[in-house]
Amino acid sequence: MKASGPSSIAARSLPATARRRVVAWMHGLALVTLWVLAPLARAQTDPLPSWHDGAAKQAIIAFVKDTTDKASPRFVDPEARIATFDQDGTTWVEQPNYAEAMFAFDRLAVELAKRPRLKLVEPFKTIMSGNQAAIAKLTNEDLLKVAAALTHSGLTVDEFRTIVADWLASAKHPRFKRPYTELVFQPMLEVMQYMRANGYKTYFATGGGQDFVREYAQKVYGIPPEQVIGSAAETSFGYAKDGKAVLTKTHKMLYVDDKTGKPIAIHQMIGRRPVAAFGNSVGDQQMLEYVQAGDGPRLMVLVHHDDAVREYAYGPASKVGTFSDALGAEAKRRGWVVISMKNDWKRIFGWE
Amino acid sequence: MKASGPSSIAARSLPATARRRVVAWMHGLALVTLWVLAPLARAQTDPLPSWHDGAAKQAIIAFVKDTTDKASPRFVDPEARIATFDQDGTTWVEQPNYAEAMFAFDRLAVELAKRPRLKLVEPFKTIMSGNQAAIAKLTNEDLLKVAAALTHSGLTVDEFRTIVADWLASAKHPRFKRPYTELVFQPMLEVMQYMRANGYKTYFATGGGQDFVREYAQKVYGIPPEQVIGSAAETSFGYAKDGKAVLTKTHKMLYVDDKTGKPIAIHQMIGRRPVAAFGNSVGDQQMLEYVQAGDGPRLMVLVHHDDAVREYAYGPASKVGTFSDALGAEAKRRGWVVISMKNDWKRIFGWE
Numbered sequence A, B: 001m002k003a004s005g006p007s008s009i010a011a012r013s014l015p016a017t018a019r020r021r022v023v024a025w026m027h028g029l030a031l032v033t034l035w036v037l038a039p040l041a042r043a044q045t046d047p048l049p050s051w052h053d054g055a056a057k058q059a060i061i062a063f064v065k066d067t068t069d070k071a072s073p074r075f076v077d078p079e080a081r082i083a084t085f086d087q088d089g090t091t092w093v094e095q096p097n098y099a100e101a102m103f104a105f106d107r108l109a110v111e112l113a114k115r116p117r118l119k120l121v122e123p124f125k126t127i128m129s130g131n132q133a134a135i136a137k138l139t140n141e142d143l144l145k146v147a148a149a150l151t152h153s154g155l156t157v158d159e160f161r162t163i164v165a166d167w168l169a170s171a172k173h174p175r176f177k178r179p180y181t182e183l184v185f186q187p188m189l190e191v192m193q194y195m196r197a198n199g200y201k202t203y204f205a206t207g208g209g210q211d212f213v214r215e216y217a218q219k220v221y222g223i224p225p226e227q228v229i230g231s232a233a234e235t236s237f238g239y240a241k242d243g244k245a246v247l248t249k250t251h252k253m254l255y256v257d258d259k260t261g262k263p264i265a266i267h268q269m270i271g272r273r274p275v276a277a278f279g280n281s282v283g284d285q286q287m288l289e290y291v292q293a294g295d296g297p298r299l300m301v302l303v304h305h306d307d308a309v310r311e312y313a314y315g316p317a318s319k320v321g322t323f324s325d326a327l328g329a330e331a332k333r334r335g336w337v338v339i340s341m342k343n344d345w346k347r348i349f350g351w352e
Helices: A014-041 A055-067 A099-114 A116-120 A124-129 A132-136 A140-151 A157-170 A186-197 A210-221 A261-269 A282-292 A325-334 B014-041 B055-067 B099-114 B116-120 B124-129 B132-136 B140-151 B157-170 B186-197 B210-221 B261-270 B282-292 B325-334
Strands: A082-085 A201-209 A228-239 A245-255 A276-279 A299-304 A337-340 B082-085 B201-209 B228-239 B245-255 B276-279 B299-304 B337-340
Touching: A055 A186, A055 A299, A055 A337, A082 A186, A099 A116, A099 A124, A099 A140, A099 A157, A099 A210, A116 A124, A124 A132, A124 A140, A157 A210, A157 A245, A186 A201, A186 A276, A201 A210, A201 A261, A210 A228, A228 A261, A228 B261, A245 A261, A245 B245, A245 B261, A245 B282, A261 A282, A261 B228, A261 B245, A276 A282, A282 A299, A282 A325, A282 B245, A299 A325, B055 B186, B055 B299, B055 B337, B082 B186, B082 B261, B099 B116, B099 B124, B099 B140, B099 B157, B099 B210, B116 B124, B124 B132, B124 B140, B157 B210, B157 B245, B186 B201, B186 B276, B201 B210, B201 B261, B210 B228, B228 B261, B245 B261, B261 B282, B276 B282, B282 B299, B282 B325, B299 B325
Parallel strands: A082 A201, A082 A276, A201 A228, A276 A299, A299 A337, B082 B201, B082 B276, B201 B228, B276 B299, B299 B337
Antiparallel strands: A228 A245, B228 B245
16 A cells, blocks of 8 residues: 655646557557457357356356346346446455555645645655555545545546546556556456346446546446446536536545445436346445345356465455455355356456 | 325225236326337438427537537537436426426325324425415425425335336326326427437436436336436435345435536536536526536527416426526527427427
8 A cells, every 4th residue: 555656747747648648548448459359259159268167157157148038037128237346356456455545645645745744744644654554554445535535626527537547547556567457357357248248238336436437437348437336525516717617526425335335326326226246345245235135137246356376365354355254154145156266267367 | 286185095905006007007108109109200301390490490400410420520429429308397397396296295195194193283284285375485395305205215215116106107287187207298209319319318317306207217208217317315225124135215315406416416427528408497507507518519408488378388487497587698698599389399298
């Protein structure tokens, strides 16, 4: 959770930023295109080519086949084919910290450079110290709220989008040394594409910030902004100097899309119960329970991080994406599919 | 705003209710199908057959043609083709009161029959008196909130859907003596169909209750639940006796989708700025301003109720759907399209 130094965003001239942003996005887009097209060539024989042929893969394919086969008693009408996906830890890397936390801390560094006295005040003093042991004693959620409140509120929604895009184009993951948008799990991209090819509408239901995820979800995952459900702060309506209507971000939370907040936000944003849901932690438990409580065929899936070599292995002791023993027991009892990243996935990333 | 007597919902046996509901919905569906198919047969020559060939019709057709013509400088990418529609007064009748207010008052009657002492307390005493002059002194919004808080909260979202469906199947408009779902403006249905046929995603952005409108929006307007934005109360997550996850409606408002609340809710639910918006009152002003503030081609439209013979004529003095003089002046200044129901529409309803 080391906060990087003041981002270079502030120092760069705008034209250079714009150039870099375009180049970086085109690069990202090209990679995504490759990821999308490569599996499609093999789709006729295998819709999930990055998966080993285990129980998890078989369960997903059986569910999609049954629910789209008119002759099956498990057939689901096309308009009811809705699947929700958690993001952090389910469709991309969340260790050693959420990408969005890194973004918020980078933004905080920019902000503190402008207001140096804040560095003498807690919790900013600890955040900026780089002292991992001291930082570990603060909760991630509190840190993120503090950082977001200080650095996101007061921006118009358009300004915020630009800042997120700039950050995504320049930030790199500390271990993999790649942009966060390349740390997407290839097997999960294949599931999303496979479900969409079979008439499913894929949604994010993420604890991450709704506007943050919306900035890249279409390019990286093929999920449009209106299908991103996330934690959201209220905006306020006003007029710019030229008289044009603008929306400005505030720090007042509308809802936190985690735990019980997930089914609540799903009802708020979609208005019907999904038939499939994918998660990886205790934050996704109620979403899976809610999906399962509906009538007809249901698919509940958990990604288990048990591959320290290719990604990370973490469980009950983790600060993010906790997969508790109780969650594992509930998954077993309720018949949820549990994906072992180590055993079920041939490869983790598209660039492997 | 006369509240009808206690609804027969409570008195009916469930199987009978279920039968009636199916029959009523099938009847509604058949009507809607006729409305949908009839104009399509003529679509090649005229996408808006219920419109006189005036400035409003020409502006709408020109906008759709330009924004879908790749050779036009006003071309809009398919994924950005988002149009938002107010409902009450814009796509269906809102006089003498919102359908949803009638629903809430009918529900209130059921509730008061169970708790008769409440009838002695204000504002319930006045509401139940049927005394129009006394009722007129209360504000509609307050009445609706009181009724909704008392009659909707504590219901699961599934129970609420059933109650709305039952009410829609039995309630009739006091003047037209037809179900509210038949009091839809045929010319606006044609606009929605025309825009969808040209790649536009049509959304409701209504001050009405989100879950209320979601119950019939697909059948009546072709708008799925996830494209209904409305005023919304929070739900709470819990477990039924059988251990299944349920969501229960509370009376705590999440947001009121009116005036400045409209662009705010649109950003929350869609995450991008629509390119077209349709309204009819001061409650829609900020939505139209927000849509207009975006780059590229924009279409802002107001429906003006000036036809007392076929529907209603109302303006600044109205309690619902106020079309103020200031709104008219702003429409003129900003170049918004104003529809005269009297002069622009050949017919108002599909059954005429």
